[in-house]
Amino acid sequence: MDEEPSTSCGIKRRIPSELQDNINAIATKYSREAAISAALNDNQKRWLVIGICLHTILSPALRKWVESILTIFQNDLINNYNIDTQMYSNQLRSDPQNGVFLNYETVNNNKTKYGKNYPKYDYTIKNAVELSKLYLQTNMAHYTGxxxxxxxxxxxxxxxxxxxxxxxxxxxxxxxxxxVRNPWAHCDFTEWDASKYSSSFQLLKKLVHDLKLNLNEETLIIEEMEKWEINGECFLSGTTYGFELFHEVRQQTHVLAVYATLVATEADGNFIKIRDKIEKFENIFNKIAQLDKELKKGFSEIDKRLLAQDNTLKTHSTHIGK
Structure with missing residues (x-):
């Protein structure tokens, strides 16, 4: 049989029934693990973790790597084809290596300024960003760097x-x-079982490995991915440790929501759908965070009342001793 709690003076202390009722009510009302489990199923959590890895770990690494390759490529094209000074009628029309058509509507804001009036276009390619846009469809090339x-x-x-x-x-x-990316963008949560989750991480890590970055950079990226892969499983488990990860997941979900809002346009149905899903997740996490705040506040009040009871018992013990 469990012993009743005691004060530092050794006097047995019974938690008043009113306080015990409060403790039970708070624990029931603000069960954080239950709140997460009820709000999101495991497939939705896996989808969310993969999204975080795609957009906060892999994307920054690829941006840096792609820019470095294209900067060298641009310098080669300047030396061999003068693409930094080219004008209408003598512009490079296709990739010298594979013959891919180069789309000048996408660069220097040409389509917006001149529509289909091609002779007026600015054909100069002065940086790696503009060079990259030549290879994309016009509706895809709205990034600024x-x-x-x-x-x-x-x-x-x-x-x-x-x-x-x-x-x-x-x-x-x-x-x-x-x-990985296309299934993630389609927001079909039924796809994201444990097997899909595991195979996706294998593909992401293989891509990073084959980039042949310097060892330190590759190690940091892989370790960050594996941290999310492992922590994602803990987050799925609904354990106390899983909830300790909640605030980091919540923070990264907010980053993902901001990103999705930034890139979502009326012409991009997938990203509008992604934005809406992530915003719902963010709202759920905010509500759970509020539950956690109220839980801590409730138990803080109980601690104060128990401390006051301890002080009363200590005073009473002192008087008896005299």
Whole structure:
């Protein structure tokens, strides 16, 4: 039989029934683990963790890597084809290596300024960002730099379209696009079982490995992915440790929500859908965070009342001793 709690003076202390009722009520009302489990099923949590890895770990790494490759490529094109000074009628019309058509509507705001009046276009390519846009459809090339406006779909498409990128990395990028990014963008949660979750991480890590970054950089990226892969499983478990991860998941969900809002347009049905789903998740997490705040406040009040009771018992004990 459990002993009743005691004060530091050794006097047995019984928790008043009113306080015990309060404790039970708070524990029932503000069960954090139950709140998460009721709000999101395991497939939805897996989908969310994969989204965080795609957009907060893989995308920044790819932006940096793609920009470095395209900067070298641009310098080669300047030396061989003068693309930084070219004008209408003598512009480079296709990729010298694979013959892919170069779309000048996408660069220098040409389509917005001049519509289909091609002789008026500005054909000069002065940086790697503008060079990259030549390989995309006009409706895809709205990013302003290799930053948050350039998302994972842009980056994978560039790797696939531009001959300068290694065939092994192209194959990796195609696998990530077909088997991770596109299914994620379709928001079909039924796909995201444990097997899909595991295979997705394998594909993401293979792509990072094949980029052949310096060892320190690769290690940091892989470790961050594995942290989310493992922590994601803990988050799925509904354990106390899983809830300790909640605030980091909540923070990254907010980052993902801001990103989705940034890139979502009326012409991009997938990202509108993604934005709406993530906003719902963010609202759920905010409500759970509020529950946690109220839970802590409730138990803080109980602690104060128990402390006051202890002080009363100590005073009473002192008087008896005298």
């Amino acid at each position: 290799f930053d948050d406006t350039c998302d994972i779909s842009h980056l994978l498409c560039l790797i696939l379209e531009i001959a300068r990128f290694d065939p092994v990395i192209k194959a990796d990028a195609d696998n990530v696009r077909k088997n």
